[in-house]
Amino acid sequence: MNSSAQSMPQSPKRLRNALFWFLGVGFIGFLDSVYLTVTRFIGEPVACGFFTGCEVVASSSYSAIAGIPISLFGALYYLFWMLLGVWYLDSRNPLFFTLLPLTSAGFVASLILTGIQLFVIDAICLYCVLSAASSTALFILSFVIRKAGSGETLATIHSPQI
């Protein structure tokens, strides 16, 4: 960890920007999922303004697995990535890059959940779309970060600490 100064990436600015976007998008996804989870636990309807699909989707049988709302899984998912992003900023541990392909799990889950909304429930929930967009953005950003950080990974791998 002390070698972080020696192992700066070749494109540090790009990596830093991508990381901040990653954290920002993660935070938006987190807020969105927390909102859905909180409305569910408090028992308030989801405020969707002119859109009517929110309540239909948020109250459907597909909105929970074994009684646990999917939005809670979503919130934990975004929390995981945010904490991991901060952990990388703090530690520069290349394990972060190794874990990044796991964002594909969120991407696939979003595809499935959007599919269920479109073809099974036949209603679209604005907040779920926002979450799907967030996890898709995290997935795309994971490539950018991996590419921008490849210099750093190599540098760290070849550093004596490893």
Added chain:
Amino acid sequence: MKRIAIWAGTIVILLLAVAGMIWAVKNSNNTESGDLAVPVSASDQMKGNPESRVTLVEYSDFQCPACKSYYPIVEKLMDEYGSKIRFVYRHFPLPQHKNARPTAFAAEAAGRQGKFWEMVNEIFNHQDEWALLADPKDTLLSYADEIGLDKEKFLQDFDSNDVREKVEDDLQGGVRSRVRATPTFFLNGAAISNPRSYDEFKRAIDAAITQAP
């Protein structure tokens, strides 16, 4: 030191975000509703003093847990203020509560035999019993029996268009009054924040009685 700042900052931001969200959701229904769009009329389910100048209107959903918790509070309020105010119950069945409509139909059907409030009492007091049923009709029929309704007429009214239209009209009126959550209370035509206790409710009513012409 920098590390501690990073992690402490992250945790504080996340905790604030969650706390802020909980606060926003809890207060959302109080800021979104406006004025009562549909004035009280003879078609409303009303109790208390019909001549009173102070009117409390509640948009409620029989399957909503918060409405159930407010039910005894409103009952107590009516025991105390029954001669001074009038209370109107309007249906606002939320789409996520699939038994909210049938129960609203049952209450209206009971109302056709003059026992709307008795049915409301049965429905709220037994919410756990019917909330998750695939079809609550038989259970509702047993309540009708319990409060001494003509079962045949009850079933007829339950299925009637009149009753369905009444519930739908209430709902549409609520939408026009910008009701977003249940329960939403309107005191003399203005939406009020859901009082957090009986005393808070009492204070709001007292103030309305004092201000009434």
